[in-house]
Amino acid sequence: MSLFGALREQLNDAAETFAGSPGALSEILTGMVDDVDRALGERLEIFPVCHHSPASALAMARRLREKQPQVIYLELCEDLRPLLDELRTCKLPVALQAFATDLDGFPESWGPLSVVAPITEASAEYQAIAYALDTPGVELVLVDRSSDHVFQWHPREEPGRPAEEAGLHGDAVGVEIGDLRPRFAELEEHLLHHGKVRHWSEWWDQYVEQPLSGADYDTYRQVMVLIGSLFRRLRPHDSAKLDRDEDRERYMWTRMREHLAATGADPERCLYVCGAFHAASRVEEFGLDATRTDFDISPRTATNWLYGLIPSSHSAIEAQFGLAPGSVSIAAATYAKATTRGGVKPYALKGQPSSKRPAKAKPAAPLVPADQLTGFLSRPPERDPLDEAELLGWCVDIVRLARRNGYLSSTADAIAVYETSILLAGIRGRARPTPYDFQDAAVTCIEKDTVPGRRDVRRLCEILLGGDRIGEVGYQSLPPLAQDVFERLEPLGFDMKKRAVHRVLLDLNATPELRPCSQLLWVLRRLMPDDHAVRPIMGSKQLGERSIQESWDVALGHHQRALIELGYEGVTVEQVLEQRLRRSVWEPKATAADALQAVEEAILFLGGRRVADELGARAVDLLAAERSVDDAPDVLRRIRRLLAHYRASEPALPEWCERFVTTGYAQYCTLLPTAFVAEDVGVRQVAAMLGFLSSMESLALSLGCDRAQLELAVRQSHPETPGKIALLWAAQFQLGVLAIADLRERCAELLDNPLVVPSFPQYLSGFVQALEAAPALTPFVVEVISGAFAKLPDRVLLPWLPTLIETLRKEAPELVPILIREAGRTFPATLAAVDAWVAPWERAPGDGPGVRAAPAAVTGGPAAELLAAHPAPSDAVAALLGCEGGWAPLGSGDAAPGAAPEVAALLARHPSAADALAGVLCAAGKG
């Protein structure tokens, strides 16, 4: 009879009594005992753990001191091993992360792949890691499947990443040591219902954690394997998750056998740390003397995995693994209390806070399992006596905390909370109030109908019982990029590694040496726009602008994860930005406007010509390949800005800019006739094309383009919608094909024709948009709008007004100031002037200052003399322009007839300026 024979019989009897016959129930019950028997009988000592269980951590510390194993096998992704050495510099909790953006072998839609394994202080795995890393001669071997296999074994039809809110962990897939939870909802519900508790963490605390906290090693092991076995046996049989679990077990045992064979280590001196669920495994590969040892481990894909540590927090862990809020904090508090109470000295990595040297102990004798399980199952668990001082402390503190958060709580509440906690523990059958009872009592006594502040009492209790702890990755373990950022920000005089929001004020005129810091902050802002890691409060970064003063909120300590993940992409932020810009212009969906934006950003953030020119060249290619003109307004805006920048700052335009203008000229000329008739192309787009063609015309012509191309394109255009017809007229005016008088006449016809009047507003919109291409039309547009306001009937005008305002605001915000300026010039500024005012377009020709005869030819003066003395350049220009005719004879040098009399009078009054100018010109002419 085996060790647990008596227990097995007892359970068989129980099964018979409850189920009526020793059938399925008996199989499960005795099977569980078999599992325990098997796991404990294994030659390689198995240490079953559960995540966030202080009992596991304490038992681990005790066992390690006793046994002093030489090799520790740990259930954790094997490729994360190098990261463990870095833990020394970090403040826990942190998470080990494997990250991949270059996918090979996985669907593209899954990327980027991210796996995180959080490590907290109150965990068995941390004990094992700390012991192994700090004890010379001890080897720590991670045996679980690699991060790559996590995704290889992921069902393909599901989306790659579960959508879990996990705060600090982003949307990574979490892996955890010792995942021990019922595998289907009904079982968990049943356990919670009969355990008379609200959530899983509370159940675990009451039924396993508390009774096990002082248990000996045998009891601990037996109970953990028993629970693992229970959840294993009561599970849906067809679950894919189980298949993966079993594959993981095969993987781990294969790896351990390989390691033992390779190193020749003594299994007696080894310890295998795994979740209790896996300790109760029944796969054939289980055990060193397994019957099957031929599990084939598939090779990793060619995906390039990057590794790093990211900060984690209790709340992030709770969110990711579906634990009750506050449960990890409560576990940490329980652990801290248990370690201070004495009895066990936990391990901690050297260099970390509260680090202590492990005591030397003799290797323990091989373990001989004894049946402790029967006792555990048959008698009620022994509970700790009431810890009165602790409870009193909590009650006083919660009242203080509540007061600070706006609650009207007093000492009377502290007394009530204390009394209620004990009463609640009594009604729930607990000898002493657990933190959960205390929380309920505090809510009952302090929470009223409204929450006065930001936090309710439940949240305050969580804070009181340890609060959320947020980890920090040490400087040494940061990726080079993050280290580089911190170093370069040092001149600002803040310790940016601290978890605080630093308000940085930069006076760039007084301290120009801080300009590189400002530049770096802008780059960081560009790379992390969503996070609040760096946030400009004052100052801007745009082409042609330079900040004198800037003010920033910098919280890099808070957003370590974002910075660390940036570190996976490159060694410096500039490199990362360069890569991202390159990627953005080479994307299949990239447009010319995107490429121009990339050029702008390259100039702003990277400086130098190299990257900008490369991106610009790509912009030219993209523009030439484009068949749609949707982005034309954006392209026009950006290329104008870039040209202005280059003209202001460089001796000559870059080659790509010239090519861009010529390509754009040809491209838009080609597309213009189609764009005018296409229904899906808006007026704004066509206006932007015309704007490009007219404002870049001089540059394009100087670079060898032909104006005839544009003339032909305009002639081929036959728009049908009113807005585009107006645009075409404006284009014709700009080309000199249509005189302003004809245009005026056409508009008058439109207004006189009652059938067309309703669509007149659309013509107007077209004219406003045309200002982009033909700025000379501005007075005419003011005239047309004034005419429309005067003549259009109210039933057309009134509904149209809001549309006009909306259209102007949405589509032509930059054109409105021009119109308003022009209107200001046209209309009288004072009330008195209104009566005498006559609209310029209504005056008879020649009776106002606005209407003048064409200036007569200049027949005298120093300029004319100069030109007459050197006719060659003028002749050459005339020949080039195809202008025929000869030189007129020079006159007497009097003011030309028809020149403004005011100018002549002005010159007569102040002759010295004109004389001086004449002297300069004559000197130049003679020289």
Next chain:
Amino acid sequence: MTDEMLRAPAEVKYAEELDWLESIDDGPKPFSWRLSPRMVRLFVLGSERSDGLDREIAQKWFGDRSFVERAIVTLASDRGLLLIGDPGTGKSWLAELLAAAISRNSTLVVQGTAGTTEDHIKYSWNVSMVIAKGQSRESMIPSPIMTAMEQGVIGRFEELTRSTSDVQDALISILSEKYVSIPELDDDNIVFAQPGFSIIATANSRDRGVNDLSSALKRRFNFVRIPVVTNKKSEAEIVRFRTTELLRRHNIDLELPPTLLDILLQSFADLRAAAASAQSDDGKLESALSTAEQIGVLEDAILHSNFFGDRTLRAETLAGSLVGSLARRTPEDLAILNKYWHGVVEPRSKKDGGEWQGFLEGGRQAIATLS
């Protein structure tokens, strides 16, 4: 005794169960409680097999266990209990069950209204007796709360926030000093509360701000907020439980088919979802679609089939009752129901068949009759 009452209070209705629980209760009982806190919980929430009792105790209130525990514990402490929540969440029912289990008397109730005066909370005088004999304890009429104090039992105050603030504040001294003085009398002019006295008040969270509680009164009450039932399973249990009770009250022997219950729950869930996504008040039914409303629909359908039908509950009757109960405004409510019937019920009856077909027909007829 229950046969002679339209609705027996909980202590009468479950008298036998309470007697039995009292007989087996060996737990410590606070003050003059008739049951220990654990037994009170057992009485309210029902027994499990794991409780190891010889007989089954039915669950009477459906909701989170911790609410009941917190309520019981509050009553055992120094403070009053205020149950707060939306209408139809079972606050009063829980209060009645607790009072019945703890003191076997749930009828010492003051109903808070705008017309409630301090006399209703403390005491008033029998005017003719005062004229005849003068003011004495004999001519005094104690309020239910004062009676509860004298007997050391639980007093109840329904809809606390409905009464005005000065009336509410009369409770402050009762809850802190635990006595009421009667200045009109020269001697024997203080009524002290006996051990075991406490108050269960209920308040409607929708009425917050009508007569807000003063801070002084708030701190003398522990608040337990009862949330709305959103769990379909719990709701089904509540509807079944209450309907069975109603059937028993009306002496109707009629079976409630589970499929029809499902249809009722499903249609309410659909209509609630529609109301939640409606843009304006015209787009949602006037009814709050609470659990109590469902029970009302079912009761109506049962009574209808019992007295005018063939004593079998049919889908057609249920549909008619549902339309009849929910169509309060014409044409808005009828239009919504018409849309629901054609947009949701019709496709479902084609897909699932079964009782849904009858439900479709019945609803159509009812809508046609009302239009």
